[in-house]
Amino acid sequence: MSQSILSHTEQIRAEAEQFLMGNYGSRDLCLVRGERTSVWDSDGNEYIDFLTGLAVASLGHCHPAVTEAICRQAAKLVHVSNLYLIEPQVELARLLVEHSPCDKAFFCNSGTEANEAAIKLARRYSFDLYGPGRADIISLENSFHGRTLGALSATGQEKYHKGFEPLVPGFHYSPINDSNAMRAKITPQTCAILVEPVQGEGGIHPCTPQFLRDLRAMCDKHDLLLIFDEVQCGLGRTGYLFTTDNHGVEPDMICLAKSLGSGVPIGALLAKKECASAFVQGTHAATFGGNPLACAAALATLHIIIEDNLPARARTLGDYFHRLLLKVSEEFTCIRELRIAGLMIGVELDFPAVEIVKALRECGVLAGIAGPNVLRFLPPLICEEAEIDRVARDLRSVLKKRAETEGS
């Protein structure tokens, strides 16, 4: 086929294959515009986005207040480095500290970097107090903490490790919601426990409140640091701004990223002042971390999440979606389990979920997977009940069609 008769999208796809590395596989949908809960592809087709760029666009796409903040800051000052005081960075740190159980913030660019910072801070804090040899970190089986080597080593899923060994030493994994197993893993070399309060990539598995309370007690007993990776589940998605607001358990550190900047890359590590004090001058840094542009986007985002009480909205809408999904699940035995934490939703099927993701896309709905058999919805926190109705209806019709085809 000659270049000239390829459609615009096909041309982009051909160039992507030619010039981009293959780590994202081949993609055929090219999204070019977004507004609220909708995105449009390069052929003008509209989709309702119930994946939000993997839990990033919590305010929907191109929220006017965030767009305005980005444009205003871009025209004023984009980057200066952390050699200088950055006004929006200080303001953002204050806002995060005021609303979290933590006292100090460090800014970086992504979730994996927030976890790297947490791992380094935990090790350094322990080193300063106890000397070398107490650097082990226990995370959970089936967890996901990122792709850089430290965060990858903390990730308890072998499929992500394969071919990248040797990993960073000192990481151990324990099953979720099994306090006894975790107790048995703690040794004199342990310095921290790292968990996602709701596991995202691993298939939407929430930690029970009792497990989180047990972890806190274990950490207090052995002077370990408790780190919550709230990169995916944080900032309102599960119905609370922070996990502490839901379960009352206060971690020593919280990792954030994803929705914090509404798509402008920014990550954050929040920490209690005792452990934060281990990051003395020269111990850690990021050139872009907390630059004026990223912080302006994050400030606008966070103000809206807090002032519009979007965590409560996520709770109500999550319950609403749950009720509709329960009805769907009563009709289709292929649904094995629903796992729901606010607007973080996993539908476990008895067949590969990618099939349903494709079928939903043909109906104009974007969803994702979390592990092979789990269909994942991460709707924007600003969506309406009518939009949830529509997605549940489309899911039902896609499952019905599949059941009819299977039966025929």
Ligand SMILES: Cc1ncc(COP(=O)(O)O)c(C=O)c1O
């Ligand atoms: C819980 C959790 N931590 C860390 C990460 C890594 O974030 P990033 O892709 O921004 O590095 C992710 C990404 O999916 C995540 O879900």
